[in-house]
Amino acid sequence: MASADKETKKSANDNKKAPQLCVGRESYERMNFLYQAAALMSETHPQLSATYGRLAKSIGKKAVLRMEPAIKRTLCVRCGVLLNPAITADIHDYRHKKLCYVQVNCKLCGYQKRFYNNKNHQLWLENPSSLVERIEFSSNK
Numbered sequence: 115m116a117s118a119d120k121e122t123k124k125s126a127n128d129n130k131k132a133p134q135l136c137v138g139r140e141s142y143e144r145m146n147f148l149y150q151a152a153a154l155m156s157e158t159h160p161q162l163s164a165t166y167g168r169l170a171k172s173i174g175k176k177a178v179l180r181m182e183p184a185i186k187r188t189l190c191v192r193c194g195v196l197l198n199p200a201i202t203a204d205i206h207d208y209r210h211k212k213l214c215y216v217q218v219n220c221k222l223c224g225y226q227k228r229f230y231n232n233k234n235h236q237l238w239l240e241n242p243s244s245l246v247e248r249i250e251f252s253s254n255k
């Protein structure tokens with residue numbers, strides 16, 4: 115009887131674990147807001163979009179937070195403008211015999227970025243061993 119009571123108490127304690135707080139939540143929220151603002155302004159005011167994109171990147175650097183590579187690649191490396199195809203960026207797909215790559219040209223600052231198509235290349239986040247623990251955060255504070 116006593117051992118059964120202990121077990122139930124233990125499981126009750128496990129359920130009442132203190133909710134884990136998301137590290138850098140405010141910075142993530144601010145980066146999210148700035149990215150959305152940059153996306154909105156990229157069509158009408160590219161300079162403003164570049165300012166917001168640069169600010170979002172610098173907030174991530176200051177708080178030592180990582181941006182998803184798919185999102186990070188949509189911002190220009192040099193000026194930070196959101197690379198909107200045909201509006202703020204020209205995208206060319208080069209296919210040669212051995213070399214295939216996608217070249218993204220920023221129309222605002224002229225920076226050229228090439229993404230090579232290599233079969234063996236894999237992003238670290240796509241590697242299953244990069245995932246240590248999955249933590250669910252509630253949406254309410």
Ligand SMILES: [Zn+2]
Nearest residue numbers: 190193220223
């Ligand atoms: Zn640029």
